[in-house]
Amino acid sequence: MKIIAAYPxxxxxYLAAARLGSAGIRADIRDEAIATLNWLYSSAIGGVKLAVGEADVADAEEILREPAQEEGILVCPHCGSRDVTVRTLSAAGGVLIVLNIPLPLAFQTADCRGCGKSHGISAHPNLE
Ligand SMILES: [Zn+2]
Incomplete structure (x- = not known):
């Protein structure tokens, strides 16, 4: 794992980790316990750090360079379009698209209107 960003x-x-998670990149949050203890310590150690696997560093840094998204707005990981709609898949609906991801309890998928591709959004990106 390599630390690629730090936050006050x-x-x-967590927001940054969620953005990476929605793009399929697993991110670890470091120094969280210290930051929880005292935000002053957090400043002293350089903030709450975000780490990703070596193979994901370039992709993760590119994603984090994008301006922060408003909550609920997603960026397509395939083409970068923000014209993405989210729908929740439910077993009752009978339409389950599993993208090699174990299905969590709340599973959503995002449909890109730019390129037509879909990508899954896990409500628990750090669980595998
Ligand atoms: Zn797209």
Whole structure:
């Protein structure tokens, strides 16, 4: 794992991790316990750090360079379009598209209107 970013608050670190997670990149949050203890310590150690696997560094840095998205707005990982709609897949609906991802309880998929591709969004990106 390599640390690619640091944030002054845990919330920002989690938001960044979620953005990476929605693009299929697993991110670890470091120094969270210390930051929880005291935000002053967090400043002293350089913030809450975000780490990703070596193979994901370039992709993750590119994603994080994008301006922060408003909540609920997603970027297509295939073409970068923001014209993405989200739908929740339910067993009752009978339409389950599994993208090599174990199906979590709340599973959503995003449909890109730019390129027509879909990608899954896990509500628990750090669980495998
Ligand atoms: Zn797309």
């Amino acid at each position: 608050t845990i919330e920002q670190a």
